[in-house]
Amino acid sequence: MVIGESWAQIGSTIAGLMFALATLQQFFPLQLRVTLEQFVLATLQQFSFVQKFCDKLVSFFLPYITITFPEYSGYWSNQGYTAIETYVGARSTTEASHLKGSLIRNSKALVLTYDRKVSDEFDGVKVWWVSGPSTSTSSEDKYYQLIFHRRHSDLITGPYLDYVLEEGKAIEARNKQRRLYTNNPSENWSSYKKNLWSDIAFENPATFQTLAMDPKKKEEIINDLVTFSKGKDYYTKLGKPWKRGHLLYDPPGTGKSTMIAAVANLLNYDIYDLELTTVKNNTELRKLLTETSSKSIIVIEDIDCSLDVTGQRNKERAKSSENLGHDLNCKREKESENEKTSKVTLSGLLNFIDGTWSACGTGRILMFTTNHVNKLDPALIRRGRMDLHIELSYCSFEAFKTLAKNYLDLDSHDLFENIGILLKETDMTPADVPENLMPKREKKDPNSCLESLIQALEVPKKIKS
Template structure:
């Protein structure tokens, strides 16, 4: 006889008793009825041989799903769903999972003890007959076992299920790439200011085109951070770290961020500051990010007018009535966003920045000299990483990635030319990428040499042109001085 049969028989007995009790209450005073009811409930509890623990999908009026409920769902999907007769399928891209359908029961065993899990849902009575929405349903799992095993069930088994469920989540977790918008979105039962897609960028530290020594230094820094929870707590700091990636366009700043996310298995929050209305919304966005994540603000020198803010305040004291065009432009910029440098600094390391843990905050810029020193000081941007032009060591990584080459007769020529000419890794990679099936590795290397020669010539012509313009300006200044003397 199954647990369901036992419960059916007991339910029939209980229903009969409740029917008799309803008739009994009509003939006896209310106080006496209450005393008899309490006595009756104690007797039923005394003879009922099972204990039941309920895990609700939502706690109270919270929108977010219960962590315990989700852990149980993952545990049962992996360990016990093969016993269920009715399953629910959930397919997101290439990720497939099945779980118990509503009102389904499965049996689990722990240390020789049988546990019964039931998936149940309830619908509010006022909406059960009329129209109701799926969001009105309240789901929960019920765990039932013999009461003589109470200590094992409550003390060991429940924790075992939660730990296993969390471990499964870590193994099967899909990284996400988030972006913010001006309006709120709904995902499931949660309202959020972020929208997301699955993050599938292939960049890793093995394929990252960078000097090996510099790469190893960054790799060790990241791994040390990920294992330093107790250390950060000991020194009284929030478990977060700031990285400033700076350098010319095409030097691999975005690829570096993707490699960091793939190494640490973190989600990425790509924060677009121009879509944030004010400092309050910026704080809400921060609160809505998860732990184990990277918060990125790319091209921060272009995102907002946060460069030279303190100088600008002095200039703004001048009246704008004399220059209506300048005033109109300022009003237009003000309507776009009211995020301030102070608000951004509080976002990075203020009190609200401690609302989560295990986070990286990354700024990228092409012009580090334009940023306010307060924004990039140590403690906010803890590690500054220069993403520079392609060197020979970087080229060898790219040659291995794109051409599967570790050595070639042309490498010595390319080594010499890279010392004389500046070219970004992105431009080098474009030359090394075969454009047709007939193009071989040597053709790609020759194309790179030709591009380096052209870049060297262009740089030489710019120097000559600059010198000519400088001489011309000196001559104009001399002529101007002569005319003034006359």
């Protein structure tokens, strides 16, 4: 009887509350009801025991936490989303039952993604990844949601997410298609999307194995590059930005562009070919350089002809007769319409190389090329800015043997000795040698190719005599 009376009393109370609520909704305006509700909630939240009770109630009925990672953050793409997409895509190949395959931009491998949901486990804790929106035709932005039990929040929001991001970036680096970027003129930039750079797939097959240069010098450069690419922790320990500067110099046709391609292929880095003549001022230069990705190569070719960023501190340098033609060409380039309005300065470039802005991005290599190293301002090429000076000279005998292997599959030949003597007496660039080694017929004839090279090497001797 007592229990029955208690339930009757509870039912009567609930019915009374429901009646009061219905009356409130019927006779009070919406604005007043909202105000009263906010007042009551604010009053209750002032009591800590009420807040604790609510938290426990929510935890009991809703023990799982959901974190959403949108594809875009404002107008810009979310790099965390990209890393998560790559990581979860790799996990989905073994965990999900329904997959979608697509060849996405900047990737050289087929990317497999799951339809909606896939599970993962970290240190014995199970989590779930959910993709959205559910249909590819939805106009909503795409996102990933991470769902996990709230008791594991410290582990998941800390070590697990760090692991996911690092692993996603590593997988992306292994699968990515190298890109070649070039800067767009600022009048073509858009305020609502980042289109400072245009890019195409970089498919230059050059490698250090096929690069024609002295083997010892080649080995030194490879060791320097590999050591740098693995030196992030070392640079952090030193308190220095993780970057490297390379200066490639000497005559045209000695392989500077091929060297850059070989470096990109060795390290799997993208290339940003910066055309300074289209950059109007230091502000634009800074915007361009900060929009380059980490672990990339920033190239400025023919730096001695790029605007007035070289030689400004010593304008009275004597011009030798052998460089007269070069000076005239640079003068013509500097008289272009773009350069007339450019205000890029040497200090603006130096500030990004090793100034305050040099720490924006990690693992970058800056590569300058020039045919006239003596014309460059010493402040630009000193050690610490251009850390490695690489002189690419005329074709040596060792370099020739690499070319002979590349073009004719020859490791040795009776004519090699004569060619070695002629190469010591004649300056011929590695770009000119292949023109004579290239077979002129479908069937290779090594003898005729080597004899053609010998004739080309003897021409300068005949002219001098």
